[in-house]
Amino acid sequence: MRHHLISVTSVIAAILLGSLAKPFSPRWHDMRIKHSWNAVPENWESLGNPLSGTTIDLYVALKAHRENALINTLHQVSDPNHPRHCCCSKCRYGKYLSDEQVAELVSPPPRTLEFVNSWLEYHGVPSSSVSMTHGGTTLTLSGVSIMQANALLGASYQLYRHVETNETVVRTVGYALPAALHRLVQTVVPTTCFSTPHTQWQSPRKRSGGATAGLKEPVSGEPVTVLSSRDDDWTTPSFLRSLYKTTEYRPAAADRNALGIFGMQDEYPSPDDLAKFMSVYRSDGTDATFIVVQVNAGKYDPTNPAGESNLDTQYAVAMTYPTQVFFYSVGQGRSGTDDWLASWFRYLRTASNIPRTISISYVVDERFIPVDYATYMCTQFSILSILGVSVLISTGDDGVGKGDCVTNDGSVRFISNFPATCPYVTAVGGTTGHEPEIAAGLSGGGFSNVFKRPDYQEQAVTEFLQHLGHQYQGKYNATSRGIPDISAQALNLPVFIKGQKVIAYGTSASAPIVAGVISLLNDYLISRGKATLGFLNPWLYGTGMSGLTDITSGSNPGCNTDGFSAIEGWDPVTGLGTPDFQRLLAILPGRGGAG
Ligand SMILES: *[C@@H]1O[C@H](CO)[C@@H](O)[C@H](O)[C@H]1NC(C)=O
Numbered sequence: 001m002r003h004h005l006i007s008v009t010s011v012i013a014a015i016l017l018g019s020l021a022k023p024f025s026p027r028w029h030d031m032r033i034k035h036s037w038n039a040v041p042e043n044w045e046s047l048g049n050p051l052s053g054t055t056i057d058l059y060v061a062l063k064a065h066r067e068n069a070l071i072n073t074l075h076q077v078s079d080p081n082h083p084r085h086c087c088c089s090k091c092r093y094g095k096y097l098s099d100e101q102v103a104e105l106v107s108p109p110p111r112t113l114e115f116v117n118s119w120l121e122y123h124g125v126p127s128s129s130v131s132m133t134h135g136g137t138t139l140t141l142s143g144v145s146i147m148q149a150n151a152l153l154g155a156s157y158q159l160y161r162h163v164e165t166n167e168t169v170v171r172t173v174g175y176a177l178p179a180a181l182h183r184l185v186q187t188v189v190p191t192t193c194f195s196t197p198h199t200q201w202q203s204p205r206k207r208s209g210g211a212t213a214g215l216k217e218p219v220s221g222e223p224v225t226v227l228s229s230r231d232d233d234w235t236t237p238s239f240l241r242s243l244y245k246t247t248e249y250r251p252a253a254a255d256r257n258a259l260g261i262f263g264m265q266d267e268y269p270s271p272d273d274l275a276k277f278m279s280v281y282r283s284d285g286t287d288a289t290f291i292v293v294q295v296n297a298g299k300y301d302p303t304n305p306a307g308e309s310n311l312d313t314q315y316a317v318a319m320t321y322p323t324q325v326f327f328y329s330v331g332q333g334r335s336g337t338d339d340w341l342a343s344w345f346r347y348l349r350t351a352s353n354i355p356r357t358i359s360i361s362y363v364v365d366e367r368f369i370p371v372d373y374a375t376y377m378c379t380q381f382s383i384l385s386i387l388g389v390s391v392l393i394s395t396g397d398d399g400v401g402k403g404d405c406v407t408n409d410g411s412v413r414f415i416s417n418f419p420a421t422c423p424y425v426t427a428v429g430g431t432t433g434h435e436p437e438i439a440a441g442l443s444g445g446g447f448s449n450v451f452k453r454p455d456y457q458e459q460a461v462t463e464f465l466q467h468l469g470h471q472y473q474g475k476y477n478a479t480s481r482g483i484p485d486i487s488a489q490a491l492n493l494p495v496f497i498k499g500q501k502v503i504a505y506g507t508s509a510s511a512p513i514v515a516g517v518i519s520l521l522n523d524y525l526i527s528r529g530k531a532t533l534g535f536l537n538p539w540l541y542g543t544g545m546s547g548l549t550d551i552t553s554g555s556n557p558g559c560n561t562d563g564f565s566a567i568e569g570w571d572p573v574t575g576l577g578t579p580d581f582q583r584l585l586a587i588l589p590g591r592g593g594a595g
C-alpha cells in the first residue's frame with residue numbers, strides 16, 4: 001500500500017518535538033550519528049563506490065508509540081501461570097494477536113509518518129517511491145540512488161566484499177539522522193550491519209571412503225567427544241525419538257500444523273537426500289517431503305544442497321513426520337545486497353500462513369551486530385511470538401567463545417551469539433550421551449551484552465550466578481539475558497548429502513530436534529482445538545520446567561577457560577535441560593478445561 005506524502009507544517013513539527021522550534025525550520029541539517037563503526041568490520045573489504053546508477057531499497061523502521069505494550073502483551077499471552085497475567089476469567093494465555101492487533105500495538109506515535117515524510121520530501125525523495133509496510137511501522141524507500149541515500153543518512157555507501165565468502169553488500173561504516181528523528185526511528189536497513197548470521201553447520205566427517213563434494217573442511221580445535229568410528233552415528237532419529245519420548249505419539253493434525261526451517265545464503269535442502277535419510281532412519285516415512293518457500297529472490301536448486309539445510313530438514317522431518325515442513329530460502333532481493341533477516345521478516349508480515357514452530361540454525365557473534373539493528377530484529381521476533389509462533393534458535397558451537405576472546409582493553413570477555421540472545425526466542429544448546437545425557441562441550445552458552453535479563457528467567461539465572469560466585473567475574477555480563485533456555489543432542493548425527501552419509505555435529509542439529517518435539521506438542525493442541533504454545537519461555541521457566549530433564553554434568557570450554565558447568569537447575573551450557581515429550585504433554589497449559 002502506498003502512503004501519500006502529506007506536507008508538514010511547523011505546527012506538526014512543534015507538537016512532535018514538544019519544542020518551540022522556529023517556524024519553517026525543521027532543522028533537517030542537524031545530523032547526529034545513529035551508528036558508526038571505528039573501522040571497516042573485520043573480514044570485510046571495500047571495493048569502492050558502487051557502479052553509478054546503482055539503487056538500493058532503504059527500510060526506515062519506526063519506533064512504537066508504546067514500546068512496553070508489545071512486551072507486556074507478549075507476556076500475557078505466553079505465560080500460563082503468572083497471577084498478574086492470568087486471573088480468573090481474564091486469562092489471556094494463548095489469545096494470540098491478529099496482524100491488525102499487532103499493527104495497532106507497534107504503531108508509531110501520531111503524526112510520525114507525516115514528520116518523517118517531510119524529511120524525505122525535503123531531500124526530494126518522490127512520494128511514489130515511499131510505501132508503508134509492517135502495518136505502518138516501516139517506511140520502504142524503493143530504488144534510492146546511492147547519492148540520495150548518502151545525503152539522507154550522512155552516509156558513505158560502498159560496495160564491500162567478505163574476504164572468505166565473497167559475499168558482496170552495499171553498506172556504510174556509519175550513518176546519521178537529523179536529531180529530531182532519533183527518538184522516532186529505531187534503525188535504517190541496510191546501513192551498518194555487515195555480518196549476518198552464518199550457518200552452524202559443523203565438520204561433517206565422512207562415514208567411509210568416497211567423495212563428498214562440497215563439504216567444508218573440519219573446523220579444528222573443537223572439543224568434540226571422541227567416539228569410535230564404528231558407532232559414531234548413534235544419534236539417529238530412533239535414538240532421539242526414544243530419548244525425548246516421542247516414539248509413541250501419532251500426529252493427529254499433520255495437515256493443519258507445520259514446522260518452518262529458516263535458510264539463507266543460497267543454502268537449501270535436497271528432496272532426494274531426505275528420501276534416502278528417511279529410508280534408512282524412518283522407513284515408515286519414505287514419502288516425506290518439504291515445501292520450499294523462496295523469499296526475496298532466494299534460490300533453490302535441489303541438486304546442489306547445503307549441509308546445514310539437509311541436516312535441519314532431515315531431522316525436522318524425521319522428528320515430526322507426517323507434519324508439513326516448510327523450508328524458507330531467503331535471498332537478498334533485486335539488488336542482491338538486501339539484509340537476509342529483514343527480508344524474511346518482511347515476507348512473514350505478508351504471509352497468510354506462518355508455521356506454529358520455526359527453527360533457525362544461523363548465528364552471529366553479538367559484537368558484530370549494531371545495537372539499533374539487534375533491537376529492531378529482536379522486536380521482529382517478539383512480533384512472531386505474539387502471533388503465536390514458537391521460535392527455536394541454536395546458540396552456536398564454540399562454548400563460551402572461540403579463540404582467546406581478548407578485547408581491545410586486554411581483558412577476556414565471553415562471547416554470545418545473536419539472535420539466540422534475543423529474550424523473545426527460545427535458545428537451544430547442545431548435549432550428548434544418555435544415561436546420563438550430559439552437556440556437549442561445544443554448546444554455546446553465556447550472557448548477552450545487548451539484552452537485559454527478562455523477568456521469566458530472573459530466578460533461574462540468579463540461582464546459577466549465586467552458585468558461580470566470583471568465578472569469571474568481568475568475563476560475562478551478570479545483568480543480562482542468559483542462554484540457552486533448553487537443549488538437545490548435538491553430536492554424531494548422520495546426515496545424507498548428495499547421496500553420501502556424513503556425520504555432523506553442532507547446536508545446528510539441536511534446534512530442529514527441539515523444534516520437532518515442540519511441533520508435536522502443537523500438533524496435540526491443534527488436534528484438540530486448543531491454542532498452540534507460542535512463545536515458550538514463560539512456560540518453560542515456570543510449570544513447564546518439570547517436563548524437562550535437567551542436565552547436570554559437562555561444561556562448555558572456550559576463551560582459554562573451562563567454560564561454565566552444567567549444574568542442577570538452569571545453567572549457561574544446557575539451559576533448563578532437554579525435553580521429555582510425554583511429561584510435557586501431561587502438563588501442557590490449556591490441555592485441561594481450566595487453561
Ligand atoms: C572468492 O573469489 C576469489 C577471487 O575471485 C576466488 O579465488 C575464491 O575461490 C572465491 N571464494 C569463494 C569462497 O567463493
Ligand SMILES: *[C@@H]1O[C@H](CO)[C@@H](O)[C@H](O)[C@H]1NC(C)=O
Binds near residue numbers: 448450452479481
Ligand atoms: C551488559 O548488558 C547490558 C544489558 O543487559 C548492557 O546494557 C551493558 O552495556 C552490558 N555491559 C557491557 C560491559 O557490555
